[in-house]
Amino acid sequence: xxxxxxxxxxxxxxxxxxxxxxxxxxxxxxxxxxxxxxxxxxxxxxxxxxxxxxxxxxxxxxxxxxxxxxxxxxxxxxxxxxxxxxxxxxxxxxxxxxxxxxxxxxxxxxxxxxxxxxxxxxxxxxxxxxxxxxxxxxxxxxxxxxxxxxxxxxxxxxxxxxxxxxxxxxxxxxxxxxxxxxxxxxxxxxxxxxxxxxxxxxxxxxxxxxxxxxxxxxxxxxxxx
Numbered sequence: 001x002x003x004x005x006x007x008x009x010x011x012x013x014x015x016x017x018x019x020x021x022x023x024x025x026x027x028x029x030x031x032x033x034x035x036x037x038x039x040x041x042x043x044x045x046x047x048x049x050x051x052x053x054x055x056x057x058x059x060x061x062x063x064x065x066x067x068x069x070x071x072x073x074x075x076x077x078x079x080x081x082x083x084x085x086x087x088x089x090x091x092x093x094x095x096x097x098x099x100x101x102x103x104x105x106x107x108x109x110x111x112x113x114x115x116x117x118x119x120x121x122x123x124x125x126x127x128x129x130x131x132x133x134x135x136x137x138x139x140x141x142x143x144x145x146x147x148x149x150x151x152x153x154x155x156x157x158x159x160x161x162x163x164x165x166x167x168x169x170x171x172x173x174x175x176x177x178x179x180x181x182x183x184x185x186x187x188x189x190x191x192x193x194x195x196x197x198x199x200x201x202x203x204x205x206x207x208x209x210x211x212x213x214x215x216x217x218x219x220x221x222x223x224x225x
Contacts, residue, residue, distance in 0.1 A: 015082055020094060020112065020144050027086040028094070028111060028146045032077055038085050038112035040073040048081015072107035072121065072137050085112045090148035102140040102176035105147055109172045109213075114143030124180050124202065138176055147172065151214040158204050165201040166212050175208025 012023065015031035023029040030036055032050060043052065055074040077083055086092070097103060097117060104122070113119070118141040139145055149172055158164045158178055165183050174180075183203040204210050 012082075012084075019114070020146055022092060022094060023084055025091055026089050027084055028092050030077070030083050030085065030112060031081075032083060033080055035076055035078045035115045036112060037074050037076055037115055038083075039087065039110055040075045042085045042087050042111055043075075043077070044084050044086050046081055046083035048079065050077055050079040050081040050083060052077055072110055072119070076115075085146070087111060087148050088150075090150050091152065093147050093149065093153070095145045095147060097139060097141065097143060097145055099142045101142075102138060103145070103173055104136050104138050104176045105145070105173035106171060107137050109147045109149060110137060111146040111148045113139065113145040116143040117141045117145060136173070140176070147211075149211075149213045154212050154214065156210050156212065158206060158208050158210055160205070160207060163203055163205040164210050165203050166210055168200070168202050170212045170215065171202060172211040172213050174204055174210040175206075178204045178206040178208045178210070180204055 009024070012029070015021075015029070018031045018033040020028055020030045020036075027044065030038075032048070037055065040054065053076045055076045092111060095103065104124075107121070117139050120138045122136060122138045124136060153172055156164050156166075158175070181203050183201045
């Protein structure tokens with residue numbers, strides 16, 4: 001049987017070392033030898049002796065998810081084998097986090113990560129209870145984190161002299177050391193007249209970077225018949 005489908009870049013090869021790697025731009029391959037964590041429902045294939053278990057977020061995390069609709073529903077993957085992860089054909093990126101690093105990521109953009117990483121659902125300082133994606137996951141420790149993004153992300157440097165303002169529905173993540181607050185870019189008179197649709201942004205100040213996706217809209221699933 002012959003087809004471009006069977007080109008070498010599409011063929012899954014046996015893993016030679018444990019851990020995660022990019023299978024392609026849209027999926028991550030993880031050679032499991034022990035335990036790793038992934039977003040619920042993101043496993044698309046596996047082989048070997050693996051078990052998948054729902055992982056709780058703790059009382060605080062469960063409460064924040066119930067109140068805001070945000071959060072990071074996780075599963076633990078245990079055993080020995082290989083698993084592939086993806087989410088709605090979004091682009092995948094692997095971030096190496098070293099000891100002393102910390103990265104804040106919107107829960108909707110987390111795909112999978114090493115069990116050696118610590119994570120905590122945090123409230124974005126200054127954001128209150130309005131806007132999108134304002135409860136985020138703080139990753140620290142050491143290990144690899146796979147994030148997803150609809151489209152090609154934009155990484156914008158942030159400096160003390162040049163704060164960055166981002167739409168709360170477009171933000172993917174940012175350096176955890178940055179300071180955050182809400183910024184209102186419309187006057188009250190403009191809002192009364194209907195506004196521009198860009199009333200409030202998340203302002204990031206300090207030294208670091210912010211990652212944004214090229215869309216402020218959340219993809220919607222077609223309803224089943």
